[in-house]
Amino acid sequence: MLIVITLLLCAGLNSVQSLDILGVFPAQVRSHFFAFQPFMQELAKRGHNVTVISYYADKKPRDNYHVIDLSENAPVSEVNLPITRSAIKTFFIMSIFHVMGGPYGCRILLTDENVQNLWITQRKFDVIIVEQFDSDCALGLAYKLGAPVVGVTSHMLLPWHYNRLGVPYNPSYVLFDFLEGGTKPTFFQRLQRAYWYSHFYFVNKYITQRLEQSIVAEFFDDVPSLEELGANIKFLLLYQNFILSGSSLLPSNIKEVGGYHIKEPKPLPDDFQKYIDESEHGVIYISFGSNMRTSTLPQTKLESIIAAVQELPQRVIFKWERKTLPGNPKNIYVSKWLPQNDILAHPKILAFFSHCGLLGATEAIHYGVPLLCMPIFGDQPSNAAAAEEAGLGVQIDFNDLTKDNILKKLKTILDPQFRARVKLLSKAWRDRPVSPMDSAIFWTEFAARHNFTYKSRSAEVPLYQYLCLDAYAVLLLILMISVFSIKCLVSLVLNRLKVGNMKSKRE
Numbered sequence: 001m002l003i004v005i006t007l008l009l010c011a012g013l014n015s016v017q018s019l020d021i022l023g024v025f026p027a028q029v030r031s032h033f034f035a036f037q038p039f040m041q042e043l044a045k046r047g048h049n050v051t052v053i054s055y056y057a058d059k060k061p062r063d064n065y066h067v068i069d070l071s072e073n074a075p076v077s078e079v080n081l082p083i084t085r086s087a088i089k090t091f092f093i094m095s096i097f098h099v100m101g102g103p104y105g106c107r108i109l110l111t112d113e114n115v116q117n118l119w120i121t122q123r124k125f126d127v128i129i130v131e132q133f134d135s136d137c138a139l140g141l142a143y144k145l146g147a148p149v150v151g152v153t154s155h156m157l158l159p160w161h162y163n164r165l166g167v168p169y170n171p172s173y174v175l176f177d178f179l180e181g182g183t184k185p186t187f188f189q190r191l192q193r194a195y196w197y198s199h200f201y202f203v204n205k206y207i208t209q210r211l212e213q214s215i216v217a218e219f220f221d222d223v224p225s226l227e228e229l230g231a232n233i234k235f236l237l238l239y240q241n242f243i244l245s246g247s248s249l250l251p252s253n254i255k256e257v258g259g260y261h262i263k264e265p266k267p268l269p270d271d272f273q274k275y276i277d278e279s280e281h282g283v284i285y286i287s288f289g290s291n292m293r294t295s296t297l298p299q300t301k302l303e304s305i306i307a308a309v310q311e312l313p314q315r316v317i318f319k320w321e322r323k324t325l326p327g328n329p330k331n332i333y334v335s336k337w338l339p340q341n342d343i344l345a346h347p348k349i350l351a352f353f354s355h356c357g358l359l360g361a362t363e364a365i366h367y368g369v370p371l372l373c374m375p376i377f378g379d380q381p382s383n384a385a386a387a388e389e390a391g392l393g394v395q396i397d398f399n400d401l402t403k404d405n406i407l408k409k410l411k412t413i414l415d416p417q418f419r420a421r422v423k424l425l426s427k428a429w430r431d432r433p434v435s436p437m438d439s440a441i442f443w444t445e446f447a448a449r450h451n452f453t454y455k456s457r458s459a460e461v462p463l464y465q466y467l468c469l470d471a472y473a474v475l476l477l478i479l480m481i482s483v484f485s486i487k488c489l490v491s492l493v494l495n496r497l498k499v500g501n502m503k504s505k506r507e
């Protein structure tokens, strides 16, 4: 009995103190929440009292997992993008996100009765997790609630994040979300990056943030600038990992947690299991994600895909919203819904033909499945470039989607040597001192336990100091004065000598 009590006491002393944690996810992008949901659930599983503000949080009540459902006040407008590739469209959609999405979501967030109750009742949290996407509005709410903030993303840094976090953005080698070129852009691609970086930086600063600042001011009269609040987050849990995205320059308060959403695979539904198990030559998995309607794929391109995979001995699983494909191809299993994580975990999945969303690409590297990337939108071009540079896959341009091209690319990644290398890469990916989930949870708890500042000074130093202009100017001045003095001295001495010479000649 005594032993049991002692053990219980010890366990009690060793267990981490339960924290009161708020997660605010005001963006209406379901695929982002796929990354955050497992994190918030895991925090609850480890004993913390978790409250989640979102449009998508699962509503199953649990003891220490509470949901404030924003979709009750605002209809969830599913982002349902047609599959076409055009730069103009990308930037048009980005701009809409920016100018309308952020401020629109801001108002929905702050007018929600349950959200308002949090600050009216002066609810205290130990740490607040805030999505860092196209809006900083939630940082105003977090400020009002007075707890340390941990930022989370489901993508790489966006143009307006670099500066305030003190991360150098340099178009010559830093991946850019919406653009091709990876870490080795051409001159034209650098030009594009330099332009679009500045474009979105200024749109965010002078339009989105100003609109949101004025909305926040309608509710609270003492909130500092949102930019400043963004710079003052304790940590940023960045959905990235160097094995896939390459080494990058990040300050110590930015933690790479790429892959933390991946769950242990569950058994597949019987029909999938049977279909994959019984494939003699393995299976190619085709899915263009949750935000795009595959049925908007132009007819000729769809026919090219079907014709290409029919030349291969592999079976195919294709995420397709309609019942059948044109021509009812024999080796293609279509389904509207697919348990992607569990499918990719099956050892007979040999290739993944994808739009290269970050979560999908991450699952591919986790399970060692080679990728054929057809980037369409958002961060997909940079994910595809990263996958190609890492050796995880190859890219195909949407505009080059012909049967021959698809066949050639699929054969490249189905090659046993290519696959063997991807398996090795996957081993490196999984080999970590701590799992990304443990790391994300550790730094969140750390932020609650230790109220210090961890941001890099690089975010604060004035530009002339950052570039060392003053110091170099002084050095240059000293150099110029020295050169000038030496020159004067030399000519003085020379003159003296000349005069002396002339005198001695005359004598």
Ligand SMILES: *[C@@H]1O[C@H](CO)[C@@H](O)[C@H](O)[C@H]1NC(C)=O
Binding pocket: 020, 049, 050, 051, 066
């Ligand atoms: C946990 O969070 C919920 C929802 O925010 C709150 O109602 C409850 O009082 C909290 N419980 C504890 C023990 O703090």
Ligand SMILES: *[C@@H]1O[C@H](CO)[C@@H](O)[C@H](O)[C@H]1NC(C)=O
Binding pocket: 146, 147, 148, 451, 452
């Ligand atoms: C954290 O530290 C800051 C700056 O020293 C202080 O203003 C703030 O009140 C502290 N917050 C908590 C929760 O202790």
